[in-house]
Amino acid sequence: MKIAFYGSSLLSSYWNGAATYYRGMLFELARRGYDITFYEPDAFDRQSHRDIDPPDWARVVVYPATETACQAVIGAAAGADVVVKASGVGVFDDELLEGVMAVAPAHAVKIFWDVDAPATIASLRADDGLVMHRVLPKLDMVLTYGGGPPVIAAYEALGARFCRPIYNALDPATHHPVGADxxxxxxxxxxxxxxxxxxxxxxxxxxxxxxxxxxxxxxxxxxxxxxxxxxxxxxxxxxxxxxxxxxxxxxxxxxxxxxxxxxxxxxxxxxxxxxxxxxxxxxxxxxxxxxxxxxxxxxxxxxxxxxxxxxxxxxxxxxxxxxxxxxxxxxxxxxxxHTYARRAAEVDALLRDQLAAKRERSLA
Known part of the structure; x- marks a missing residue:
């Protein structure tokens, strides 16, 4: 099952606090058999501050922070079974959101993954003209990395079909006790x-x-x-x-x-x-x-x-x-x-249920 994931950066945590969240979640999803491609822009000097080399469990596509390059990676969503646009990419966020969801195949699960849900919700409430207002009702689900019942209620009131927090967690292979420095x-x-x-x-x-x-x-x-x-x-x-x-x-x-x-x-x-x-x-x-x-x-x-x-x-x-x-x-x-293995099991179940439901609707 192919996942096209559009986020800020998998390779660098420089001005990018979500990096370890992406790594933990996607590594565990890869272990469950998902074929993952992560699309990240060459922006904010992150590529010169990489924390990791491209991993063997995901393909990473680093694209120039230009409109032409953005349009090129948008087209890749047409070959995915799961299309994810994360919040806070930092460049061409609206174009990516609208673009990848428009080209995603009919059978694909379309997800907005919000790593700063309270701020996103505040923006949506303040501005009726945001692109997200047009896209949100067309998405299969919104996943967030926090917020609990208040965020679920807010997103559903704004038109989301389904919202579920997938909280931050621990990758014990990466974060563990070491000697003092x-x-x-x-x-x-x-x-x-x-x-x-x-x-x-x-x-x-x-x-x-x-x-x-x-x-x-x-x-x-x-x-x-x-x-x-x-x-x-x-x-x-x-x-x-x-x-x-x-x-x-x-x-x-x-x-x-x-x-x-x-x-x-x-x-x-x-x-x-x-x-x-x-x-x-x-x-x-x-x-x-x-x-x-x-x-x-x-x-x-x-x-x-x-x-x-x-x-x-x-x-x-x-x-x-x-x-x-x-x-x-x-x-x-x-x-x-609270490990990423447990979080990935939750996401895996959501994806498989949603894919099965879409298949059933297409056959009805």
């Missing part, structure tokens, strides 16, 4: 690119406790923070490639997760960092959002903070022994319930 030593490590809809929360949950705990070591990784004013006890690591994520997560007393504004508001949206940190056995401190207990149990498998003072209080109380216990409990929970 002095480059990433600290009391609290935080990894995220600088984005407008997260910056105020980073100031509250990371920079505020750093300022309050001047004798503690804080480390921030990710792009865009170079010119941001920070307390003297905060080090800036810059871009941290996926090969170093395990060391980044295991070399600190605790690791922080901070949701983007829209995801915090909607809830049920654990970031990839949550599962990567847990998979490495790190002690995770997360900002509070609805639904966290579906993934990790507060105080036993994760520490939850309502504000920066809570983060500081957690750090002051946290011992290395308790940090290790929380991290290991989280790792065991994620390994048992």
């Amino acid at each position: 002095p480059r990433y030593a600290g009391d609290l490590n935080f990894l995220a690119n600088r984005l407008p809809d997260r910056e105020a929360r980073v100031e509250e949950f990371f920079l505020k406790p750093a300022a309050a705990l001047a004798d503690r070591r804080f480390l921030i990784g990710g792009e865009g923070w170079g010119d941001k004013s920070m307390p003297a006890n905060v080090r800036k690591a810059g871009h941290v490639g996926t090969a170093d994520h395990n060391a980044f997560n295991t070399s600190a007393l605790a690791v922080l997760n901070v949701a983007r504004d829209s995801m915090a508001d909607v809830g049920f949206s654990p970031a990839t960092r949550v599962f990567e940190a847990a998979g490495a056995g790190a002690c995770l401190i997360t900002d509070a959002w609805e639904g966290i207990e579906l993934f990790l149990t507060p105080e036993e498998e994760v520490l939850v903070a309502r504000d920066g003072q809570d983060v500081a209080d957690h750090l002051l109380r946290l011992t290395p022994e308790r940090a290790r216990a929380i991290g290991e409990a989280a790792r065991q929970r994620i390994l048992s319930e």
Whole structure:
């Protein structure tokens, strides 16, 4: 069964937080027998910051970020059994969405896979003229990597036939415990690119406790923070490639997760960092959002903070022994319930049911 997947990048996590999600999901779908081609534009300098070489479990087509090249890869959807357009490709998003769904074969399952559903829904509600309004009712399903019941209800109200969250998860072969690395030593490590809809929360949950705990070591990784004013006890690591994520997560007393504004508001949206940190056995401190207990149990498998003072209080109380216990409990929970193998089984069942239903309708 052939999947044509149009996304931001499979090969690079540079300004592309969805990379590990795509890799985990598509690797497991490939193991289930799917023939996958991933189409990604040569944009935003990602190809010069690759984290992985083209894998043997998927064909990757890197195309120039031009209208001509975009039209060429759109045509490839005509040969697929499953056509997926992901959100946030970054160039020609509307053209790709409308184009690939128009050329997809009648029997193909047509999917919009939303890796930032709260933001997409807010845009749709604000602008009736968006291309998605025309395309959405024609799609077989919308898959999201978070959002829970609020996102399902919102997408169905907007005209989606079917919406299902396929949450972030863990690939234990990629994210796992490793030895500490002095480059990433600290009391609290935080990894995220600088984005407008997260910056105020980073100031509250990371920079505020750093300022309050001047004798503690804080480390921030990710792009865009170079010119941001920070307390003297905060080090800036810059871009941290996926090969170093395990060391980044295991070399600190605790690791922080901070949701983007829209995801915090909607809830049920654990970031990839949550599962990567847990998979490495790190002690995770997360900002509070609805639904966290579906993934990790507060105080036993994760520490939850309502504000920066809570983060500081957690750090002051946290011992290395308790940090290790929380991290290991989280790792065991994620390994048992939240792996990409389990997510892929869910997607596989959805695809096969939908393909069978379409075949039945064509024979009726």
